[in-house]
Amino acid sequence: MKRLIFTLAILGVLLAPKNSEAQRYGSSELRLRMYNNAMFTVIFDRKIYDVPRNVFTLSGIMGGSHRLVVKQRVGGRYGAFRTIYNGNIRIPARSVVRARINKYNRLVINNVTPNNGNGNYNNGNYNNGNGYYNKPLLDVARLQNSIRRASFESDKKIIAEQAISSHRVKANQVYRILTMFSFESTKLKVAKFAYRYCIDKRNYYLVNNAFSFSSSIRELNNFIGNSKSDYYDNDWNYYNRDYDSPTYRDNW
Secondary structure: OOOHHHHHHHHHHHOOOOOOHHHHHHHHEEEEOOOOOOOOOEEEEOEEEEEOOEEEEEEEEEEEEEEEEEEEEEOOOOOOOOEEEEEEEOOOOOOEEEEEEOOOOOEEEEEEOOOOOOOOEEOOEEEEOOHHHHOOOOHHHHHHHHHEEEEEEHHHHHHHHHHHHHOOOOOHHHHHOOOOOOHHHHHHHHHHHHHHOOOHHHHHHHHHHHOOOOHHHHHHHHHHHHHHHHHHHHOHHHHHHHHHHHHHHHHH
């Protein structure tokens, strides 16, 4: 009897529902196409998808780095397939990644949006728990007027950080904000603070133009290098939605 109970207990453990890695990190989806809508095949994480298609869609992907190989037929209808892209693609958790292979055979991310099945929507906007993605884009002109009315550098910094933390900002807007400060140390602190709220982090190099010393640029670059991993996996907005192609965005 004891042996039967033990056996049933083991079976219960083995058959109990388990949280897969995809469930743990949030299921993501990849949608890939060629820039000219040509047919292609895909190898994703060593799994072969050899049926030619002009749009490749794969769901249930675990957030993280994945190997992507894209092949396209050359030499006409009966020609052989050759590899036109072989590299890694970073897919954030709980996201839909829309990408294309451009005419130079490079992978381009058009945009990244939250996965409908894992995010919560409020009036059409994604809410990750703190309302960040519902925040409006910063009106930098109004902020500059407020900063001008402040008498002390410390007060200007407080005003800037208050506005940045309650809005989404672009890299060129951060640059314009930094020009309002007199001290290099203040510029650097605000630049570090604003990085996590920037919606086009790939353009953050524009902020460098606000600094007078190369040491400040190096310190900001080191900060970004150490911070990128913290913001990448859980921030689908890490990819630049504001700079994606309207043609591709509207057709997906």
